[in-house]
Amino acid sequence: MKFQLLVPILFYFVYSCTPAQKSIGNKEITIFNNEPINFNPEQNRTNLNDSIIKIENGRIILKKVTLPKYSKHVNISIEAEVVSAGDPWDKTGSLFIIPSSSQINFLTDHDSFVNIYEDTKDEDLFTGITPIGKYSPSIELLRFMTPFGVGYYSHDPQILKRKPVYIPHWENKVTWQQDITQLCNELENEVWIGAFIDVWTKEGYQLSAKLTFKETKAEVYPQEETKVIPLVNTVRYAESQRLFDGFNRNDISYEFELDQEYSSAHLYYITTGHGGHSTGDEFVKKENIVSVNGHVLYKDIPWRDDCASFRRFNPHSGVWTKKRVARVGNLKTGDTKEMEIEEFEASSDLSRSNWCPGSQVEPFIFPVDNLHTGTNTITISIPEAQAETENELNHWNVSAYIVLTK
Numbered sequence: 001m002k003f004q005l006l007v008p009i010l011f012y013f014v015y016s017c018t019p020a021q022k023s024i025g026n027k028e029i030t031i032f033n034n035e036p037i038n039f040n041p042e043q044n045r046t047n048l049n050d051s052i053i054k055i056e057n058g059r060i061i062l063k064k065v066t067l068p069k070y071s072k073h074v075n076i077s078i079e080a081e082v083v084s085a086g087d088p089w090d091k092t093g094s095l096f097i098i099p100s101s102s103q104i105n106f107l108t109d110h111d112s113f114v115n116i117y118e119d120t121k122d123e124d125l126f127t128g129i130t131p132i133g134k135y136s137p138s139i140e141l142l143r144f145m146t147p148f149g150v151g152y153y154s155h156d157p158q159i160l161k162r163k164p165v166y167i168p169h170w171e172n173k174v175t176w177q178q179d180i181t182q183l184c185n186e187l188e189n190e191v192w193i194g195a196f197i198d199v200w201t202k203e204g205y206q207l208s209a210k211l212t213f214k215e216t217k218a219e220v221y222p223q224e225e226t227k228v229i230p231l232v233n234t235v236r237y238a239e240s241q242r243l244f245d246g247f248n249r250n251d252i253s254y255e256f257e258l259d260q261e262y263s264s265a266h267l268y269y270i271t272t273g274h275g276g277h278s279t280g281d282e283f284v285k286k287e288n289i290v291s292v293n294g295h296v297l298y299k300d301i302p303w304r305d306d307c308a309s310f311r312r313f314n315p316h317s318g319v320w321t322k323k324r325v326a327r328v329g330n331l332k333t334g335d336t337k338e339m340e341i342e343e344f345e346a347s348s349d350l351s352r353s354n355w356c357p358g359s360q361v362e363p364f365i366f367p368v369d370n371l372h373t374g375t376n377t378i379t380i381s382i383p384e385a386q387a388e389t390e391n392e393l394n395h396w397n398v399s400a401y402i403v404l405t406k
Helices: 110-115 181-186 307-313
Strands: 027-037 053-055 060-067 074-084 092-097 139-145 174-179 189-197 205-215 226-233 252-258 264-274 288-292 295-300 319-329 336-346 364-367 374-381 395-405
Touching: 027 060, 027 189, 060 205, 074 092, 074 139, 074 181, 139 174, 139 181, 139 226, 139 264, 139 395, 181 226, 189 205, 226 252, 226 374, 252 395, 264 288, 264 295, 295 364, 374 395
Parallel strands: none
Antiparallel strands: 027 205, 053 060, 060 189, 074 174, 074 205, 092 139, 092 189, 226 395, 252 374, 264 364, 264 395, 288 295, 288 374, 319 336
8 A cells, every 4th residue: 555644734825926817727747756866976967967966966957948838826845855765864855946046156256156255254153044145045846854764664574673563564664745836937937946865875866846737717816916025044055065053053034125015924934953862842832933123923842742643654763662651441341450561662662852753844924014114124033052063063044034925
């Protein structure tokens, strides 16, 4: 039996790319098809003439695609599928686009991308996380976390012995789906789409991804035009970037300009904490604070405590046994008694900073009602974030963009 992990997100507001006119119907566009993502400096050399470009020694792949330009309302979703090709670990993954507003990008204009930071004396500067000059950070379409060895280890005889009784079988792949209709203006004509997995093995993973466009009846919804402003992205998409532990020392604060009033605005915020072993940012609850123009939109601890529900996707997860006292009963007699039992616990079961091995990371979405023409400021703070050390790679992967409706 095939199993897919699909987590759709429902929105209660509707976006339209352009005023309704001619119908072109539904479209399904394959971006990547079982494409390897791995770390192999000997084989993965960057060639800008390839149809799929590999950078970071194969850890990032990019492809320029031509997408349909709809004049009717359209719903857009992205789907990704991952299978381990031998990598046993759980890793950050991301599908993203280079926004149309960025005249400089880390791929085709890498020297310019690096040079825009040359004049600064700030030793704590993190390259490319907020817009600067003609550069805008990538817009994240879908963040996911690879499971421990899904597919590759799913039929290993020794791994089968680790399977808990409540799992009928190990899955052969994991699939995620995300509604990204709000980005319709960025998903038309020629677009650079990339995929990143924080992999450090030659085996790595195989990734497939596709976009689905479903045209809707124009008369159902009011006409709306949107604008997307990339604000922040700390995911390490380029060789000149590094893991972002900057929240340990400063907030991220970025000023952006609006030249007109908008009828509504929504901020999309994706956040996950990583590294530091058992006492680090991955396994310890840390408050995130997001504000626009001094108004707090989000002040909470992003946390996932349902990771055991992804157990079937994590065949290679480390396991140990734990003893506990349980009350068991006899269904026929109704008698109960307490006894000590021993249970499996897996690394993939443990709660984490807004992610689980094998999960996708859904964006937090906030309406923003205090924007104005002129200068506006977004501020992101994680006050108790820890610093990266040689052995404790604490860091936060955070991305944010705002969608404005005219």
